Amino acid sequence: MDTFWGPDFAYLEREDPEIAHVLRDELARQRGGLQLIASENFTSPAVLAALGSTLNDKYAEGYPGARYYGGCGEVDRAELLAIDRARDLFGAEHANVQPHSGASANLAAFAALAEPGDVVLAMELPHGGHLTHGSRVNFSGKWFHPIGYRVSPHTEEIDYDEVRDLALAHRPKLIICGATTYPRLIDFARFREIADEVGAYLMVDAAHFIGLVAGRAIPSPVPHADVVTCTTHKVLRGPRGGMILSRAGLAQRVDKAVFPFCQGGPMMHAIAAKAVALREASGPSFQAYAQQVVDNARALSVALATEGMRPVAGGTDTHLVLADLRDLGVTGRDAETRCDLARITLNKNAIPFDPQPPAVASGIRVGSPSVTTQGMREDEMRLVGRLIGAAVRSDPDTSAGATRLADVADEVAALTERFPAYARQEVMA
Ligand SMILES: *Cc1c(COP(=O)(O)O)cnc(C)c1O
Secondary structure, eight states: OTTOOSOOHHHHHHHOHHHHHHHHHHHHHHHHSEEOOTTOOOOOHHHHHHHTSGGGGOOOOEETTEESSSOOHHHHHHHHHHHHHHHHHHTOSEEEOOOSSHHHHHHHHHHHHOOTTOEEEEEOGGGTOOGGGTOTTSHHHHTSEEEEEOBOTTTOSBOHHHHHHHHHHHOOSEEEEOOSSOOSOOOHHHHHHHHHHHTOEEEEEOTTTHHHHHTTSSOOSTTTOSEEEEESSSTTOOOSOEEEEEOGGGHHHHHHIIIIIIOSSOOHHHHHHHHHHHHHTTSHHHHHHHHHHHHHHHHHHHHHHHTTOEEGGGSOSSSEEEEEOGGGTOOHHHHHHHHHHTTEEOEEEOOTTOSSOTTTOSEEEEEOHHHHHTTOOHHHHHHHHHHHHHHHTOOTTSHHHHHHHHHHHHHHHHHHHHSOTTTTSOSOO
16 A cells, blocks of 8 residues: 555554554553653654655665665765755764764764774763763774773763873874763863864764754854764753764765765665654754753752752753762662663763672763653653652562552652653654
8 A cells, every 4th residue: 555654553453463552551661750860861763764665675875865775866865965954963074874874974984084093082981981981891992992081980971081081092093982871061162173183083972962962052062073972862852863963074984984884875764764863853942852851850869969969060950860870878789770670771880990790880871862852841840850869769568668668669650640741642642
């Protein structure tokens, strides 16, 4: 039928009830709890429609106008729209929208800017960096020579003098900033200065915060970086995927690094969905959203502090809070489990100089993107902070604790009923 252009849940339910059941249960899970994973968000029905479309079927190795397959006229239009929208939104000279994920974008950026064995200066993983910034278990640590910088033990913020000292001592080919768990703004201009002083490329991994940049809620790294890599599914609220923005002079190297060096055929359904998300992110309503994300994270950090959970680095300028639970005598692992029992989804996280191993951790990381998409504001963040505090202090192995966790779960259910995810029944109605 030529009207069949996209997702049809009733059809899936008839064809494959087992998988349909999983989709139904996942939607219920998303709706029924508080989603506070800082890297997650709820995409729009328009993004989901593009993702579940027949663009999935098309092979299109290459780039618009220069493909290795016929029949690419339609998908070319989708990719050109995504590229134009990305360049306009971020003021970038070049955009590559093909990376399958943030990690793939980083692999391609390394390939474009460095050779195996080159020295790469990046933030250490336990201090907020990402696996792809030099971890031994990742290509970045195995094939390159990583030097790590840390946050200051006093301020828990990046120590730019230490970054400069390390750069002068080790002469990296590539300097990376941009983190997974860093609540404060990063001084991109200062990183640019340091990179220029030692003749290094500057790569900003904006995976977490590119959505805040799109919404003009925080400063942009684009004017300062040689290459900006990012995901499209975190605050930006698009499909799972990656993207690379760069200066025009690096365009060819970036494009060749993505394809054919790292990837084969691009995911055209995901690229169309990226175009949809980039259009959504370019309007005034997304700017209001991004500012509210930051305001909500700030309110949440104050609320957590009130509950005895110390915000690392003293608070947040972004969408996430890293809280130190040691004053409560509860580990990050136990806090995650307890919150889970109260239908609050968050993750344990190492704090800087954490005395605990990563699988236990002394902190939790919470983010405001999803609850802000649901329409919650500062008042709700104060309630969320109290609910997290109550859950974290409740030991499920005692009957009082188990009862308290059930009470918190009831309060969570009441809150999410007032602010439902996918409220308009546009998804799997
Ligand atoms: C999330 C993230 C990535 C990886 O993104 P994936 O899509 O999961 O591969 C890379 N870098 C940073 C800083 C991130 O936070």
